[in-house]
Structure formats: structure tokens, C-alpha cells
Amino acid sequence: MCYMAECIECGASVSLHDDVEAGEIIDCGTCGSELEVLETDPVALDTAPELEEDWGE
Amino acid sequence: MNIGVLYSRIRRDEKLLLNELRERGHEVTKLDVRKLRFDLSEPPAALSACDLVVDRCLATSRSVYATRFIDSYGVPVVNTPETAAVCADKAENSLALAGAGVPTPRTEVAFTKETALEIIESFGYPCVLKPVVGSWGRLMAKIDSKSAAEAILEHKATLGHYEHKVFYVQEFVEKPDRDIRVVAVDGEPIAAMVRSSEHWLTNAAKGAHTSEFELDGTARDLVARASDAVGGGLLGIDLMETGSGSYTVHEVNHTVEFKALDEATSIDVPARVVDWLEAVATQEVVA
Structure with a gap:
């Protein structure tokens, strides 16, 4: 089972696995945008944050 | 147990951790650090149910401050803010290792490009210039010549955030x-x-x-x-x-x-991590 959502950049359909988590980053298979999953029920997407200098481990 | 997972991005690492925690029947409180407000004395309501918080912040700055606040509320957090503060900064990290007698590459720090160049010349080529905060190999420079050193130092001094004017020079191993x-x-x-x-x-x-x-x-x-x-x-x-x-x-x-x-x-790494989280949480609950 998977959820379907709409890419907020290009409008294409994006499929999400049923165990998708809020906070996950997914790629739009059509335009390549990185999208952040804001909510899972219902699915809400936003553009993913840009890489920051202090990101890492 | 209720384990709080402090995060801003759910990477594969966090997903492995969340799945392992849930499969073992633990309650998980997802704590999006971007949405939390840290008062000087009153913890965010979301923390109240947590027996233990595990810091999985992607941003070092958030990790350092958030763990400090969470610890101040008396909520157990791993890693501790003290560990975060040492590991977040390469100079602190090097000082801690050297201070404990752990073999670590020869390192010197300077605050002007002229003095940094003196260090580089004394180390010889190649040597390495690293940002004091950063990860994933970003902004690391292997310096092969004096002209390269001069250029990189000038770029860092001119274009960089103030932390880039803390010149951390290390021997090339x-x-x-x-x-x-x-x-x-x-x-x-x-x-x-x-x-x-x-x-x-x-x-x-x-x-x-x-x-x-x-x-x-x-x-x-x-x-x-x-x-x-x-x-x-x-x-x-x-x-x-x-x-x-x-x-x-x-x-x-x-x-x-x-x-x-x-x-x-x-080895099932997330399982071993959760074994340890369970042990730490149990100790905290008993204490």
C-alpha cells in the first residue's frame, strides 16, 4: 500500500510508502525536487530545507 | 518506555531507530526541534511524557542548545549536552582527545591568516585546513603548496562566517x-x-x-x-x-x-542502539 500526493513544485503524482514518517524527505520522480513530508494523515508536502553549513553528524 | 526522538529530518538512520523502538513496544514521541520553544525553566509540554530523549538533530547548533535546555529541565537526554559541546567543535574535540592522552593528529589553531600560514609552513605540505564546525567532509582543504594556502586562507578570511576565521590546521596523515x-x-x-x-x-x-x-x-x-x-x-x-x-x-x-x-x-546496529537506549532509560527511571 502507498499514499499518493502531489509534488508542490511540478504537480506530478508522488507515491509514498505506507510507513512514511513526518519529517522524511522524498524525491519527486518527475522533477527531482526534494520534498519534506509535513503530515501523513492526510499527506502534506513542502519543499525540503536547503542544506545548512552545520548539518552533519 | 517513552522515548523522545529529537529531530529535524527523518533520515534512514532515524527511520531504523523509530521502527526498532516501535517494534519493541515502546512509545515514541517525535520532537521536531524546529517547532519546540525552550523556556528558561518550563519544558515544552511534549517532553513531559519522555523517559529519555535521544538527540538526532541534523544541525549541530540545534543539537548543542536543545540538549542543554532539555538537560536543564531534568529530562534525561543522550547524548549529554557536555558531549555534544565537545564533539560539535573540532578544536574542542582535539583538546579533549589530546588531554586524555588519546593519539590524535598534530593540530594547531590560529586566528589570523598570517599566523595560520606560519603554522602551515611549519607543518609542511600537504597539510589540512578544516572548519571547526562541519561534517560530511565539507569545506575540508588539503593544502599542497604555499600559494594554495594563501588563496584558501584569504578566501576563508574574506568570505567566511566568523567561525571560518578560527583556522584549524592539522597534519596530513x-x-x-x-x-x-x-x-x-x-x-x-x-x-x-x-x-x-x-x-x-x-x-x-x-x-x-x-x-x-x-x-x-x-x-x-x-x-x-x-x-x-x-x-x-x-x-x-x-x-x-x-x-x-x-x-x-x-x-x-x-x-x-x-x-x-x-x-x-x-550486526543489527539499530537493535544494538536501542538495547543501549533501553538500558540508559531504565537507569534513569530507577534513579
């Missing part, structure tokens, strides 16, 4: 095209891998090839001592081989990524 990543809990290794690349940077994030590595007694001892030096916890400890069975510890990471290690080894 002639390692055998690989380094070693150990994930350990309170100094006890969970698993280790080598990260191999023809490039001088051997970070997994830079595409290095990874494979399982069996630690010998010397390496295990260094892992335990390096962990102690930074205050313990769930850590990613990086070692380089320096020949004749000896090692140098170049870095300890406090929000360690373990997905590459989980894939490279036969």
Missing part, C-alpha cells in the same frame, strides 16, 4: 586510502567499518566504499578512551591507521549516522 568508523555506546563498540576511497576524503557521505572491520585490542582501547574523553554516549569514533598496528583518532561524532554501518556489517 598518510593513511592507507581508508579510515575506520566505529559506532560505540559508552566506549563499547557496536560495530566498525572501513571507508575506502582513492580520494583523500574517505567519508561515506563522499561516496567511499564501506566494508566491515574487525577491531583489534589496540583499537578497542582507543575507542574506549576516546569515548571517555568526550563524555561517553552513542558515538561515531573515527580512526586512521598509522602503520605497525597503531592508530590515531581524528574525530568523535555525537549524532552519529549508522545506516552505512548497518549495511556494511552483519
Whole structure:
């Protein structure tokens, strides 16, 4: 089972696995945008944050 | 138990952790650090149910401050803010390792490009210039000549954030095209891998090839001592081989990524991490 959502950049359909988590980053298979999953029920997407200098481990 | 997972991005590492926690029947409180407000005395309501919070912040600055606040509320948090503060900064990290007698590459810090150039010239070429805060091999410079050093220092001094004017110069260690990543809990290794690349940077994030590595007694001892030096916890400890069975510890990471290690080894890394989280949470509940 998977959820379907709409890419907020290009409008294409994006499929999400049923165990998708809020906070996950997914790629739009059509335009390549990185999208952040804001909510899972219902699915809400936003553009993913840009890489920051202090990101890492 | 209720385990709070402090995050801003759910990477594969966090997903492995969340799945393992839930499969064991633990309640999980997801704490999006971007939405939390940290009062000086009153904790965010979301923390009230947590027996233990595990810091998985992607941004070092958030990790350092958020763990400090959470600890101040009396909510148990791993890693501790003390460990986070040491590991977040390469100068602090180097001081802690050297202070504990752990072999670590020769390092000097300076605050002007002129003095940094003096250090570089005295170290000889190649040597390495690193940002004091940063990860995944970004903004690391292997300096092969004086003209390259002058250019890089000028760029850092002119274009950089103030932290880039803290010039952290390190000797270049002639390692055998690989380094070693150990994930350990309170100094006890969970698993280790080598990260191999023809490039001088051997970070997994830079595409290095990874494979399982069996630690010998010397390496295990260094892992335990390096962990102690930074205050313990769930850590990613990086070692380089320096020949004749000896090692140098170049870095300890406090929000360690373990997905590459989980894939490279036969050990169930997230399961071992959760074993440790359960043990820490149990101690905290009893205390």
C-alpha cells in the first residue's frame, strides 16, 4: 500500500510508502525536487530545507 | 518506555531507530526541534511524557542548545549536552582527545591568516585546513603548496562566517586510502567499518566504499578512551591507521549516522542502539 500526493513544485503524482514518517524527505520522480513530508494523515508536502553549513553528524 | 526522538529530518538512520523502538513496544514521541520553544525553566509540554530523549538533530547548533535546555529541565537526554559541546567543535574535540592522552593528529589553531600560514609552513605540505564546525567532509582543504594556502586562507578570511576565521590546521596523515568508523555506546563498540576511497576524503557521505572491520585490542582501547574523553554516549569514533598496528583518532561524532554501518556489517546496529537506549532509560527511571 502507498499514499499518493502531489509534488508542490511540478504537480506530478508522488507515491509514498505506507510507513512514511513526518519529517522524511522524498524525491519527486518527475522533477527531482526534494520534498519534506509535513503530515501523513492526510499527506502534506513542502519543499525540503536547503542544506545548512552545520548539518552533519 | 517513552522515548523522545529529537529531530529535524527523518533520515534512514532515524527511520531504523523509530521502527526498532516501535517494534519493541515502546512509545515514541517525535520532537521536531524546529517547532519546540525552550523556556528558561518550563519544558515544552511534549517532553513531559519522555523517559529519555535521544538527540538526532541534523544541525549541530540545534543539537548543542536543545540538549542543554532539555538537560536543564531534568529530562534525561543522550547524548549529554557536555558531549555534544565537545564533539560539535573540532578544536574542542582535539583538546579533549589530546588531554586524555588519546593519539590524535598534530593540530594547531590560529586566528589570523598570517599566523595560520606560519603554522602551515611549519607543518609542511600537504597539510589540512578544516572548519571547526562541519561534517560530511565539507569545506575540508588539503593544502599542497604555499600559494594554495594563501588563496584558501584569504578566501576563508574574506568570505567566511566568523567561525571560518578560527583556522584549524592539522597534519596530513598518510593513511592507507581508508579510515575506520566505529559506532560505540559508552566506549563499547557496536560495530566498525572501513571507508575506502582513492580520494583523500574517505567519508561515506563522499561516496567511499564501506566494508566491515574487525577491531583489534589496540583499537578497542582507543575507542574506549576516546569515548571517555568526550563524555561517553552513542558515538561515531573515527580512526586512521598509522602503520605497525597503531592508530590515531581524528574525530568523535555525537549524532552519529549508522545506516552505512548497518549495511556494511552483519550486526543489527539499530537493535544494538536501542538495547543501549533501553538500558540508559531504565537507569534513569530507577534513579
